[in-house]
Amino acid sequence: MRTNYSGFALAVSMGLIVLLLGFVALSAGGLVQLAPTEETAAMPIDSLGKAGMGDSLRATVVAYVPANPQEAAAIAAGDALFKSNCAQCHAVNEKVVGPALAGITKRRSINWIIPWVHNSAKVIASGDEYAVRLYGDYSKQQMPAFPNLTDQNIKNIVAFVSAQEGSSATDSAPALAVQ
Numbered sequence: 298m299r300t301n302y303s304g305f306a307l308a309v310s311m312g313l314i315v316l317l318l319g320f321v322a323l324s325a326g327g328l329v330q331l332a333p334t335e336e337t338a339a340m341p342i343d344s345l346g347k348a349g350m351g352d353s354l355r356a357t358v359v360a361y362v363p364a365n366p367q368e369a370a371a372i373a374a375g376d377a378l379f380k381s382n383c384a385q386c387h388a389v390n391e392k393v394v395g396p397a398l399a400g401i402t403k404r405r406s407i408n409w410i411i412p413w414v415h416n417s418a419k420v421i422a423s424g425d426e427y428a429v430r431l432y433g434d435y436s437k438q439q440m441p442a443f444p445n446l447t448d449q450n451i452k453n454i455v456a457f458v459s460a461q462e463g464s465s466a467t468d469s470a471p472a473l474a475v476q
């Protein structure tokens with residue numbers, strides 16, 4: 298009886314030791330992990346960013362999902378209009394010749410944006426404080442007038458800009474972008 302009992306106990310403890318050793322070996326090899334550490338959680342985005350190929354992936358991860366087909370169509374139309382009329386001087390999330398347009402609807406109302414795009418010189422000449430300051434900040438570089446864009450065209454461009462906002466990791470996922 299006594300021999301049997303210690304034989305059983307020995308078998309159980311051998312089994313536990315084997316399991317433990319196996320786990321240690323796997324976790325040392327990085328195959329098993331109980332919980333991601335701060336370091337490993339931040340790793341993928343970090344290393345992608347350094348490799349310079351993170352942008353498209355980030356955009357995929359946080360891509361804006363339109364609420365309905367009408368909105369999707371407006372964004373697609375705005376995308377095309379933006380590329381053919383504005384992209385030579387503007388990007389959504391970075392400054393090019395003109396300011397980054399991200400957040401434009403928070404800075405200005407649509408009732409300011411439409412006349413501005415139609416004819417920014419006229420808005421500046423009217424003495425609009427924001428326009429005069431911005432024009433000064435950009436070394437009095439005149440943005441071309443776009444009299445042919447309809448109000449709806451401009452709203453579509455704004456919809457496109459809003460959909461693209463925050464498609465960089467720094468805007469939308471500060472916790473993951475920690476370096």
Ligand code: HEC
Nearest residue numbers: 382383386394395396414431432435437438439440443454
């Ligand atoms: C040739 C360059 C150029 C083109 C093309 C251009 N812009 Fe601009 N834009 C500027 C500059 C420069 C400014 C800064 C104000 C100034 O200097 O007049 C500006 C300012 C703006 C602003 C105000 C931004 C803010 O942060 O308040 C908006 C909105 C804007 N542009 C929208 C557009 C849109 C929409 C188009 C395309 C239909 C467009 N721009 C095409 C150069 C350009």
